[in-house]
Amino acid sequence: MTIFIQPETRQETIGKLNEVKQTFAARGWFPGTSGNLSLKVSSHPLVFAVTASGKDKTKITTEDYLFVGKDSTAVEETTLRPSAETAVHSIIYQTIAEAGAVFHVHTIPNNVISELYGDLGHVLIGNQELIKGLGIWEEGAALAIPVVENYADIPTLAAEIEKVIDSSIPGVLIRNHGIYAWGKNDFEAKRHLEAFEFLFEYQLQLMQAKQSFAISPSQLGIKIV
Numbered sequence: 001m002t003i004f005i006q007p008e009t010r011q012e013t014i015g016k017l018n019e020v021k022q023t024f025a026a027r028g029w030f031p032g033t034s035g036n037l038s039l040k041v042s043s044h045p046l047v048f049a050v051t052a053s054g055k056d057k058t059k060i061t062t063e064d065y066l067f068v069g070k071d072s073t074a075v076e077e078t079t080l081r082p083s084a085e086t087a088v089h090s091i092i093y094q095t096i097a098e099a100g101a102v103f104h105v106h107t108i109p110n111n112v113i114s115e116l117y118g119d120l121g122h123v124l125i126g127n128q129e130l131i132k133g134l135g136i137w138e139e140g141a142a143l144a145i146p147v148v149e150n151y152a153d154i155p156t157l158a159a160e161i162e163k164v165i166d167s168s169i170p171g172v173l174i175r176n177h178g179i180y181a182w183g184k185n186d187f188e189a190k191r192h193l194e195a196f197e198f199l200f201e202y203q204l205q206l207m208q209a210k211q212s213f214a215i216s217p218s219q220l221g222i223k224i225v
């Protein structure tokens, strides 16, 4: 399928993705060329810009993105290859109609928490102000963020993700791999991803702090007077 992307659309889309890429790169969220970003430009037919495979995402070049369709292949003449996980972006756009941007990063906190809660199938987080960052405003809201196994076969991985995602929680974790977060546009997807990462770090630090707290004061050399 060949589709003509208007030059203004191309420029605007790549500009937005570059801004997000630079922000995330500065945080070290793309270790070893991992991670990928996409932004939807059309729903019918589905067309989105996605990061090209194997590029150093701390740099900006003219060959960082390509435009692909529902089947994850390029909709225009290009020598670039889409990220290996483009099929996951596509399945998220197909399943969550309101998704307009999908961001994927590998971080230590999202990997550690996905392993801790992997057997349970979801990460449970409650009573945290930043849950509102995910657009969930109920008092005392608790989150159950789905975790799927890290299938090497991307169609299998995409099918597993399709089974567990819905519009109530804008993200899914892949065990010992990373997170996919989305939103209606680049701004919202970025906010969601940042909220998830904050919540994961908070949860991990809280668990550690609770463990240290379980040590008696005398073990820490503190004298109670």
Ligand SMILES: [Zn+2]
Pocket: 034, 035, 085, 104, 106, 177, 178
């Ligand atoms: Zn990945």
